[in-house]
Amino acid sequence: MPLSSKHLLGLYDTPVEDIRLILDTAKTFREVLERPIKKVPTLQGQTVLNLFFEASTRTKLSFELAEKRLSADVVNFSKSGSSVQKGETFKDTVNNIISMKVDIIVVRHESAGVPQFLTRFTNAKIINAGDGRHEHPTQALLDIYSIEEKIGSVKGKKICIVGDIAHSRVALSNIFALKKLGAEVSVCGPLTMMPVNIEELGVKIYSDINKAIAENDVLNVLRIQLEREAGSSIPDLREYREYFGINAERIEKNNKDILILHPGPINRGVELSSDVADGPYQIILNQVTNGVAVRMAILYLLGTQN
Amino acid sequence: MKIKAQIIDELGIQRTITRLAHEIIEKNKGVDNLVLLGMRTRGEFLANRLQKKIQEIDGKEIPTGVLDVTLYRDDFRTRIKQPEVSVSNITFDINDKDVVLVDDVLYTGRTARAALDAIMDYGRPKTVQLCVLVDRGHRELPIKADYVGKNIPTSINEEVKVKMKEIDEVDGVFLVDSST
Amino acid sequence: MKVLLQNLQIFDPQGIQNEKKDLLLEDGIIVKISDSIPIDSGVEKFDFEGAICSPGFFDMHVHLREPGREDEETVLSGATAAAAGGITEIACMPNTTPTIDNAGMVDFIKQKAKGHLVNVHVIAAATKDRKGEYISPMYELKESGAVGFSDDGVSIKNAFILRKAMEYSKMLELPIIEHCEDESLAGGAMNESEVSTKLGLPPVPSVAEDLIVMRDILMAEYLDASVHIAHISTKNAVEMVRQAKSRGVKVTAEVTPHHFTLTQDSLYSYDTNFKMNPPLRSKEDVAAILEGLKDGTIDVIASDHAPHSPEEKDYEFIYAPNGIIGLETIVGLTLSDLYNKKILSLEKVIEKLVVNPRKILNLPLPKIAEGEKANLSIFNPDLVWTVDANKLKSKSRNTPFDKRIITGKALAAINNGKMFFEDEFISLSA
Numbered sequence: 001m002p003l004s005s006k007h008l009l010g011l012y013d014t015p016v017e018d019i020r021l022i023l024d025t026a027k028t029f030r031e032v033l034e035r036p037i038k039k040v041p042t043l044q045g046q047t048v049l050n051l052f053f054e055a056s057t058r059t060k061l062s063f064e065l066a067e068k069r070l071s072a073d074v075v076n077f078s079k080s081g082s083s084v085q086k087g088e089t090f091k092d093t094v095n096n097i098i099s100m101k102v103d104i105i106v107v108r109h110e111s112a113g114v115p116q117f118l119t120r121f122t123n124a125k126i127i128n129a130g131d132g133r134h135e136h137p138t139q140a141l142l143d144i145y146s147i148e149e150k151i152g153s154v155k156g157k158k159i160c161i162v163g164d165i166a167h168s169r170v171a172l173s174n175i176f177a178l179k180k181l182g183a184e185v186s187v188c189g190p191l192t193m194m195p196v197n198i199e200e201l202g203v204k205i206y207s208d209i210n211k212a213i214a215e216n217d218v219l220n221v222l223r224i225q226l227e228r229e230a231g232s233s234i235p236d237l238r239e240y241r242e243y244f245g246i247n248a249e250r251i252e253k254n255n256k257d258i259l260i261l262h263p264g265p266i267n268r269g270v271e272l273s274s275d276v277a278d279g280p281y282q283i284i285l286n287q288v289t290n291g292v293a294v295r296m297a298i299l300y301l302l303g304t305q306n
Numbered sequence: 307m308k309i310k311a312q313i314i315d316e317l318g319i320q321r322t323i324t325r326l327a328h329e330i331i332e333k334n335k336g337v338d339n340l341v342l343l344g345m346r347t348r349g350e351f352l353a354n355r356l357q358k359k360i361q362e363i364d365g366k367e368i369p370t371g372v373l374d375v376t377l378y379r380d381d382f383r384t385r386i387k388q389p390e391v392s393v394s395n396i397t398f399d400i401n402d403k404d405v406v407l408v409d410d411v412l413y414t415g416r417t418a419r420a421a422l423d424a425i426m427d428y429g430r431p432k433t434v435q436l437c438v439l440v441d442r443g444h445r446e447l448p449i450k451a452d453y454v455g456k457n458i459p460t461s462i463n464e465e466v467k468v469k470m471k472e473i474d475e476v477d478g479v480f481l482v483d484s485s486t
Numbered sequence: 487m488k489v490l491l492q493n494l495q496i497f498d499p500q501g502i503q504n505e506k507k508d509l510l511l512e513d514g515i516i517v518k519i520s521d522s523i524p525i526d527s528g529v530e531k532f533d534f535e536g537a538i539c540s541p542g543f544f545d546m547h548v549h550l551r552e553p554g555r556e557d558e559e560t561v562l563s564g565a566t567a568a569a570a571g572g573i574t575e576i577a578c579m580p581n582t583t584p585t586i587d588n589a590g591m592v593d594f595i596k597q598k599a600k601g602h603l604v605n606v607h608v609i610a611a612a613t614k615d616r617k618g619e620y621i622s623p624m625y626e627l628k629e630s631g632a633v634g635f636s637d638d639g640v641s642i643k644n645a646f647i648l649r650k651a652m653e654y655s656k657m658l659e660l661p662i663i664e665h666c667e668d669e670s671l672a673g674g675a676m677n678e679s680e681v682s683t684k685l686g687l688p689p690v691p692s693v694a695e696d697l698i699v700m701r702d703i704l705m706a707e708y709l710d711a712s713v714h715i716a717h718i719s720t721k722n723a724v725e726m727v728r729q730a731k732s733r734g735v736k737v738t739a740e741v742t743p744h745h746f747t748l749t750q751d752s753l754y755s756y757d758t759n760f761k762m763n764p765p766l767r768s769k770e771d772v773a774a775i776l777e778g779l780k781d782g783t784i785d786v787i788a789s790d791h792a793p794h795s796p797e798e799k800d801y802e803f804i805y806a807p808n809g810i811i812g813l814e815t816i817v818g819l820t821l822s823d824l825y826n827k828k829i830l831s832l833e834k835v836i837e838k839l840v841v842n843p844r845k846i847l848n849l850p851l852p853k854i855a856e857g858e859k860a861n862l863s864i865f866n867p868d869l870v871w872t873v874d875a876n877k878l879k880s881k882s883r884n885t886p887f888d889k890r891i892i893t894g895k896a897l898a899a900i901n902n903g904k905m906f907f908e909d910e911f912i913s914l915s916a
Binding site for chain 3: 089109110111112114169196197200216
């Protein structure tokens with residue numbers, strides 16, 4: 001059974017069957033990553049372009065590893081900032097690169113909608129590696145894979161996303177996918193960090209972190225990014241840490257069985273204390289490993305589609 | 307697909323597996339260094355049955371794993387349907403082992419080629435041997451089975467279908483017409 | 487030169503209403519109106535069976551890009567686009583480069599437009615360089631022909647300067663036209679809503695508009711000055727204008743066709759031709775706007791014609807500039823979505839496209855009567871046509887209405903001794 005689309009633009013439009021297929025296929029690649037030789041010849045002769053218009057270390061590294069482990073030829077283009085500043089239209093910039101004929105494009109951009117925009121003028125398959133505050137589907141899929149690896153199907157599980165939801169593509173993709181898979185999704189953070197009408201996505205809102213810990217099976221904790229307007233949403237990092245930060249004491253008191261995820265990089269001492277970041281509740285490094293497997297699965301499913 | 311004839315029945319399959327088990331033990335002068343790798347899907351069940359049979363004969367449970375070769379196929383570009391990929395399950399070390407690769411039907415030899423590539427990514431076995439229930443001919447690569455349950459000469463319009471109770475309703479080997 | 491216009495359903499708010507007549511023009515002057523005028527030799531005739539004729543349409547909110555971005559629109563190309571859209575008079579906004587904030591600039595625009603079918607009126611900046619720091623030389627601007635003042639693109643930045651601008655322009659009896667948007671809440675790419683949340687686009691809340699509408703109404707009320715709310719787009723703003731009017735505040739409001747035909751749901755395509763400011767709003771807002779049009783809260787329909795080059799609209803969504811062109815679709819959309827859907831009667835359509843813009847800007851309303859200069863718009867409310875962006879007369883192509891099927895079309899514009907009909911100018915003078 002192939003994916004129903006030739007792109008992965010976001011999880012809002014991805015049918016639940018496709019999400020399941022990706023998660024199931026990822027298991028195959030998780031096994032490949034345990035082999036002495038972690039490389040398979042599947043995408044031999046295909047070229048993948050990593051088109052990163054926004055700084056990224058982890059996601060880009062993870063994609064590149066996934067691509068290389070599938071034996072694809074990999075080319076990278078990284079450029080921060082808008083094409084506007086260079087006096088070149090985005091379309092021209094991209095057309096230039098695409099004319100070099102690639103099979104798959106992995107794209108990250110600070111403007112929402114760019115992956116969708118790309119599909120209009122290239123035949124390549126597009127994978128969204130994060131567009132603005134819109135979606136980051138591969139991150140959400142690896143989060144879900146990691147949760148299910150640890151505690152089984154997310155169906156019926158209570159999962160809370162903590163942090164600056166309004167500016168988080170990770171939150172949005174997680175909400176879309178988790179809802180489809182039947183999880184009970186909630187968000188936690190100061191009201192200034194909640195997008196409007198978030199309730200319409202069918203999620204519950206917590207403003208008490210202790211309650212969020214007590215009432216959920218999983219917390220997916222987002223990085224507090226002061227560089228992304230969050231500066232005006234909270235008084236300072238100290239106050240955030242005191243009232244929304246997660247530390248071992250809060251977990252011990254409220255819910256010792258909680259599972260903690262974090263997409264990284266962690267702001268230690270802000271959203272997570274070190275005793276949690278390194279503690280027994282978290283699966284942060286599993287997420288990193290699983291990230292490669294999930295991205296291999298997506299590349300495989302799109303790359304071998306006819 | 308129209309079934310033209312049944313070639314081996316349930317009892318026949320049992321007998322064949324018994325014979326193949328004996329041949330494997332004989333050729334390898336025992337089972338101490340032996341491991342079995344069944345190729346998904348029916349090769350896996352065959353490998354499990356062989357494992358049991360060998361244990362009955364020799365008393366030893368030899369390591370048996372599952373190999374999925376989808377990622378090593380050479381026909382992604384030409385196939386119309388995307389092949390389903392699933393997990394390989396090899397929980398033991400294959401370095402310096404005598405690996406017996408088990409599959410239901412040997413045809414073009416391309417799956418066996420893919421399997422050889424896959425095995426090499428797990429380590430460096432001492433030998434790799436190929437055991438199939440049916441060899442139907444029409445090889446496209448220089449590959450030959452070490453153990454063959456039955457040679458069934460076929461035409462290109464025919465297909466050999468192995469059914470096993472683990473997944474199908476019956477045990478048996480059938481000749482089917484694939485031209486329609 | 488004599489031209490005979492046959493079988494026109496005349497609708498003149500000051501004269502003949504709903505009667506089928508023939509009109510004889512000589513050198514651009516209406517010389518005869520009668521049930522049936524015989525054809526003399528040397529008279530060119532045009533049969534407009536099925537069409538309505540009103541005094542010329544007036545679009546009081548147009549951005550011409552000259553000077554500065556003549557590649558996007560010039561005074562002439564914009565005026566021609568207006569004529570093609572059935573419009574005979576427009577008022578252009580001052581946010582050019584440089585800004586229209588002195589008499590020289592007003593003259594420049596007037597000079598460029600001289601001799602064109604379309605009268606181009608100039609709205610000058612309310613503050614110098616539209617910076618909101620000092621009021622512009624409004625006296626001088628009025629003398630050179632400015633018909634109103636606006637910092638359109640932004641609001642007049644602070645309440646103190648707004649007060650000064652309102653007081654000064656009150657003395658001159660010219661309106662302040664306000665783009666209502668709180669600066670500190672501005673900057674988003676679409677209306678804040680569940681759609682912006684789903685699309686991950688930085689939002690601008692409707693309250694950004696509401697706050698300034700309220701500020702401006704209260705200030706106008708306090709000073710007994712007049713204010714015109716440009717491109718109103720929210721439910722609350724409509725309600726505030728309604729209440730202010732009932733209190734006797736001198737406030738008027740205009741709406742664009744895109745704000746009564748489209749909603750934020752169009753943004754799902756991430757098509758930058760749906761990016762404008764104010765942004766497309768919710769269904770509830772559109773419903774409130776239709777209500778406001780019906781009950782007269784909203785006085786005027788204006789296009790907010792804002793040409794942008796394809797290069798600019800090809801930027802990433804968050805960087806692409808706001809605005810769409812509208813001169814050539816305003817009449818069609820009004821007929822299609824308001825008149826034909828029975829939201830507005832013909833009388834109300836004429837009020838909002840002909841009468842009220844001139845009232846607000848204190849400009850004379852042309853009459854359809856013998857001896858009058860012909861300033862006419864001719865349109866067929868039943869004609870079905872498809873918008874083709876590539877065939878528009880504007881220099882720019884940024885319309886969200888490309889390929890839209892519209893019922894109701896402007897057929898001709900007549901003014902200043904010229905007629906625009908079937909894609910060309912026809913001189914009516916000897």
